[in-house]
Amino acid sequence: MTERKPVAPFYAAAVVFLLYALIFPLYAPLHYAIAAAAAAAVFAVASLLCRGGAVGQSEKKEEKKAEEKPTGNPELDKMLKDGRLAIAEMKRLDGNIADEEISADIVRLEQVSEKIFDQVRQDPKKLPQIRKFMDYYLPTTLKLLNAYDRAAGVGVSGENINATLHKVEGMMKTIVAAFEKQLDALFGSEALDISTDITVLENMMAREGLTESPLKAESVPKEDGDFKLEL
Known part of the structure; x- marks a missing residue:
């Protein structure tokens, strides 16, 4: 498929030439040359801007294709697809809901959810x-946020509407904390491995005399026969 060239640079150049003709006289060839040069300069700048925008859009399309590329694991592919749909729904709700605090919570949920899906995509064993x-x-x-969106969009105040809004508002911080805890739980095995590695490294370095031993007993005994450990 042949890529269509942007028309904006042509329009920009034409507008500049027309404005020059309206403001300045075009009595001599030099005047036309100046107007043409100004139009050409604007055309070049506009072309660069359009090209940059096209490249940016192309990169975004490539990134999206890479994200949607099947992994070969049907269960993982379904999770990633459902995750993309969920994040898209969060973005829609964020755009609809006017309350700034709820909107900020939704944005945080988007960010944490994306990190959760990214972790599982990188390590499917966490699925x-x-x-x-x-x-x-x-x-x-998402069900609660949709209920909030519908209630807030009614535009009137009522006992049931207000109750729905207040209940969802009261739950959002708890939900955000739960999402963050879910993300943190995915790093449980890594944290354990790192803790074990650090302990082994410290002990090996101490045995080789490369560092002081983590535990040192004082040579002077206490009256009760115990000894003190310095950490």
């Missing part, structure tokens, strides 16, 4: 850890 998150917490959160 079982987010099954309940995908099957219950995420869809229930």
